[in-house]
Amino acid sequence: MVRCVKCEQVDGIMKAGYVRGLQRYLCKSCNYYFTQSEKDESVLSLQRRKRHQTTIIDIARSLGVSNSTVSRALHDHADISPETRQAVLEKASQLDYQPNQLAYNLVKSKTNTIGLIVPEFHNPFFPNVIIGAHEVLTKAGYNLTIMQSNESYQVEISNAKAMLANRIDGLLISLTQETNNFDHLSVFEKRGIPLILFNRVCEQINVPKVVVNDFEASFQAVEHLILNGYERIAHLGGPLTLLVSQERLRGYRAAMLKHGKTIEDHMIIQGMLTQQKARIYGQYLLDLANRPDAIFAVNDSAAIEIMLMAKEKGISIPDELGVVGFSDNPESTYIGPGLTTVRQPTLEMGRITAEWILQIVDLEDVHLPEKKILNTELIVRGSSRRRGI
Amino acid sequence: MVRCVKCEQVDGIMKAGYVRGLQRYLCKSCNYYFTQSEKDESVLSLQRRKRHQTTIIDIARSLGVSNSTVSRALHDHADISPETRQAVLEKASQLDYQPNQLAYNLVKSKTNTIGLIVPEFHNPFFPNVIIGAHEVLTKAGYNLTIMQSNESYQVEISNAKAMLANRIDGLLISLTQETNNFDHLSVFEKRGIPLILFNRVCEQINVPKVVVNDFEASFQAVEHLILNGYERIAHLGGPLTLLVSQERLRGYRAAMLKHGKTIEDHMIIQGMLTQQKARIYGQYLLDLANRPDAIFAVNDSAAIEIMLMAKEKGISIPDELGVVGFSDNPESTYIGPGLTTVRQPTLEMGRITAEWILQIVDLEDVHLPEKKILNTELIVRGSSRRRGI
DNA sequence: ATAACTATCGGGAACGTTTGCGGAGACGTT
DNA sequence: AACGTCTCCGCAAACGTTCCCGATAGTTAT
Structure with missing residues (x-):
């Protein structure tokens, strides 16, 4: 006994194949294909509710205000009354709201993350540079994503690609000993993503560089x-x-x-x-x-x-x-x-490089590529x- | 000479204050408020086009197919003809398409990133652990985000919060010497985000642990x-x-x-x-x-x-x-x-911890918290x- | 002819934010 | 009355994917 979901007729329903394991029907009278969904609604909603993180929408709904209002209240925006802000903040902490950085990243096309690619980890040199850079970036509220090219040009390329896909706000890189083509780095320039070379630099590409004498x-x-x-x-x-x-x-x-x-x-x-x-x-x-x-x-x-x-x-x-x-x-x-x-x-090199990239990122301006030479x-x-x- | 943007009348238009520096008008006849946008359309479109990255939509449009088709073609999905796939792939490389990981992250609520919090960087111990973990995670296609708590309980909390906001898929953490409250970690359990303690572990929280004997x-x-x-x-x-x-x-x-x-x-x-x-x-x-x-x-x-x-x-x-x-x-x-x-x-500790978290992340299953003890x-x-x- | 199956594609919701712009009221000033 | 100014808030688009549901055509089996 099958009823067409459109015209609600029972006669003139023909089987019309299977789709994804479900019986498919064709209603002759209204010429409409359909399948009988066997999914239980309660199961569906349970599945959907599984591990739900409270969002801005939840706060808005439970407070009877709009999403914008909640968003603005959470960001100390001017256009909000003290009472509303208070209410939102309270509800937020009550519902244990944690902002979803992913959504923020998408809409702002910005990740607050600086990428760092180094060729190796075995000498203490690069770890130390990382410590320095990490210190500065953290203090400025930025995250640091580290990748290691393992002295391989191919790995370096794929690292750079991954960095690009992850929409880092800036890249610090020390080249591998194999690297003699720089197309994978030019892309960053083209996209307007700040890029600084340090220690293992090259001459073929015109970006800021940090080296020792x-x-x-x-x-x-x-x-x-x-x-x-x-x-x-x-x-x-x-x-x-x-x-x-x-x-x-x-x-x-x-x-x-x-x-x-x-x-x-x-x-x-x-x-x-x-x-x-x-x-x-x-x-x-x-x-x-x-x-x-x-x-x-x-x-x-x-x-x-x-x-x-x-x-x-x-x-x-x-x-x-x-x-x-x-x-x-x-x-x-x-x-x-x-x-x-x-x-x-080393620490200083990390710090200086990081400070420099933050400067460029914030500037949004054209920056003069120069070379900083640190003393040994x-x-x-x-x-x-x-x-x- | 102001014309109502709604009823297109010229008479009965009254000034009605300023909004964001723009003159605001009220059309008496249709009772509609509006402002004269002085923005030049060409400037606007230029601004919008500024640094546009090619998206799936661009490929779809230029090929006359749908977004779904492009997405599927790019992911070797079954429901796609070889010709279409080929065409999409060609157009993608022609337009220099780079997938937007941020959008992916949002929709999948997954970042392919494992977080790592260590208390310090000054001894070679943690850098070495990082090397090991990094190696494993990279090989598995995961990113690694490193944070440093600097032996401070407060910093550890804010690190954990940042990790949470960034929706990491799993967390590896070594506690500070100050940490004696673990609410900031329980949150991960509650949210179903895998968590492993290593080296600096505690007994108060029931999660997998990796230590030495x-x-x-x-x-x-x-x-x-x-x-x-x-x-x-x-x-x-x-x-x-x-x-x-x-x-x-x-x-x-x-x-x-x-x-x-x-x-x-x-x-x-x-x-x-x-x-x-x-x-x-x-x-x-x-x-x-x-x-x-x-x-x-x-x-x-x-x-x-x-x-x-x-x-x-x-x-x-x-x-x-x-x-x-x-x-x-x-x-x-x-x-x-x-x-x-x-x-x-140390390297092994990093590797083992990383492998373990990958296992838990992939499993999506309830995992028995146990303790792995490495030999010195x-x-x-x-x-x-x-x-x- | 009817049904089953395969292969290929499109529509559109959903993910959770931010933000431009407009609505509406209050109040003050000419 | 007409206008300026200010505060507070909502609507809805946009960010770029993924993926659930189908839709359609063609082929084969009964």
Whole structure:
């Protein structure tokens, strides 16, 4: 006994297939297709009510005012009477109202979130930058979404895409060593989303950048070695795809040149300095017939690896071998005679970058892309201080 | 010359005040209030078009199909012909379509984001946990939003509130040392948002927890000291508000008891071990008339501080003083004769916690709250290995 | 011919806010 | 009476998706 839901007739109803497992009917008289919904209404409403969060609408309804009024009352808008505001606020806390940020985000097309993409987490460098940035952003009421590209260009692209989809208000990024195409970043410019490069920057794209004075730092470090009487200084550098590595190499060369030292190509090794690689390169350098009397490594973990190997081989530090690192990891204070290293203002870099992006975000204005260069500090410890000199 | 926008009459139009700086009129004949909008239509449309992101609607319109069709095509839904799908996909990439995650979030009431609240960033412990969790979540296509409570109960509450407003799909949290009320967490249960406590857990709330075997680790560490011939072992513990501290203290006591050592109350100091505090407590312990011959500290930085002070005072390690730390910070390998310490599986803790929450999020089911206890490892180095024994 | 099935598509509600604009009254001033 | 000013509030569009219900056509089985 089937009744047409439109003309309410019972005759002339024909079966007309199935749709999604439900019997479908056709009413011949009014030519109307329909299915018999077997859903229980109570079940439906229960399902709908499941885990309902109180909304502005709930407050409005229970107070007999409009949504606008509630919204305005909750935001201290001017067009609202003190009494109404009071009533709304009370009802809100009574119903345990929590604003739905998602709806807010959608309508404002703004998320109060800054994105941050870093290539790795293994050195303390980026975590520290994150701490600094996090501090500033939190204080300003912004959220921070962190992604990690794992030194992979492809991952970086997908990270950037995800950031875009999530409509972050601004992006802070440090590039991978593979990145040599920047289309995934130009998109942000095109969309008007502020973008700042830090530490691992590039020249091909015209946005604000925050870096340290890699050239000068490197120059100073190598000059320090030379002034301590070291002659044949090797350089363990990072991958040359990175501007940082290029700059540090440049600093090394400049210092050597200035003091008339010969630069031997086989004493310069560039590459990704994992612990394994550091050991391999160190082995090579220390086993050279005419082995270097000092090594300037581009990060502390590599420098420490060198120091450990030297100890194993009975090469005394700093007398027979001077070592200088880069970054001032915590362990550098404690190892052997202490590792001389270049301290980078990591927290400050995070803070400054974050403050800058907040400024740009708030400005909504065209911003002049400039480059901020932070100063490093050479921390001299035992590994490069020759007793005899 | 003003014309009523409703009845189009010119006569009988009266001025009727100002509204938002615009002249307001009243048409006597049709009794209609209105203002003359002075906005230029071209300006308006330009303003509207400003920075328009292509949406599903744009694709649909330019293809002459419906929104539903485009949405389905983009999601590999079954109800779509290969040709249509192809056309949609092409048009999408042609118009550089980027899905608006915000709209998705709103309609699905889901953000694909897991929240993470940690009390601090200064020790490598939490950053490492974050690395582990980040790895797992990223791989599963989830975002990670990190907040830091800075050891403040109030900040923790506001963090939790922000997480709630942002409709995270799940929360991982490590409590502050101040937290002794848990209403801000019960809310998550009430709302059906999965919640996992890790490391800094509590007993008052019935949710999944991930911790390390603090009691056993502590017991083992102290027993190790005893087996190396140390007799008068002091304990530098964390604040007793934390369960971790309580457990570690319990382990210390148990080991001392088992081996018949007397537990002297003045040799047990509990508190927040900042570097300054560690120095103060260390000073106190090392200057005691009957000073301890070993110290079990609850974190490595405190232990290292002790070692440095001992060196200053000319107390030899490990002969005159044994030291054991907790956490295995990187610097512990390199300091002095090496710091014996308890290695915590930080990365694993992050991974496991993240995997667990993903499981609960996917399950949508009632989950049995249980406790996962990860094993630590005692790393024996020079600071506790007595030569004579 | 009738019924069952498949494949493909559209309409439109729903998600929870914000906000532009207008309505309506109160009161004061010319 | 005519107008200016102010306060308080509601209507409804807009944000961009997803997805529930169908609708329609064509094909096959009975």
